[in-house]
Amino acid sequence: MRNKTLALTVVMLLLLALAVPAFAAGPNFGEAIYADGQAWGTKGTADLPAPNAHNRQSFDGLYKITNGVEGQLAVAEAAPGNPAYNGGRWIEYMGSFTGTPVLVTSFGQLQDLIDAGEISFTETGNYFQCPLLPVKG
Numbered sequence: 001m002r003n004k005t006l007a008l009t010v011v012m013l014l015l016l017a018l019a020v021p022a023f024a025a026g027p028n029f030g031e032a033i034y035a036d037g038q039a040w041g042t043k044g045t046a047d048l049p050a051p052n053a054h055n056r057q058s059f060d061g062l063y064k065i066t067n068g069v070e071g072q073l074a075v076a077e078a079a080p081g082n083p084a085y086n087g088g089r090w091i092e093y094m095g096s097f098t099g100t101p102v103l104v105t106s107f108g109q110l111q112d113l114i115d116a117g118e119i120s121f122t123e124t125g126n127y128f129q130c131p132l133l134p135v136k137g
Helices: 001-021 107-115
Strands: 028-035 039-041 060-065 074-076 091-097 119-129
Touching: 001 074, 060 107, 074 107
Parallel strands: 028 074, 060 091
Antiparallel strands: 028 039, 060 074, 091 119
């Protein structure tokens, strides 16, 4: 019985060792995401299940631009300090400019470009937790 318990413990530790590295990386305090006109760092923590119609509003959109200008980061709907910020729970969108690319640093600017038909997005089906952190020089 002791050998079975020891074997089970070793197997569990090995499985844990394989699972942890995906989220074990330290936080990124460098510029990673634009939100509310400023750059933020981040730390990915977990994949989340798809929201249903009742909890979709507890996620924010994270918009990744495939053909933006140099220095373009993903753009978030809101950041800490904004009452609309949902703590870093994201629905990912992928999109590209149909017009001339410009640097986008806020969701308001992004929404204006979407409304003007200058950029379009598609939901990717990725949902995750990734809080925004202040950038440290």
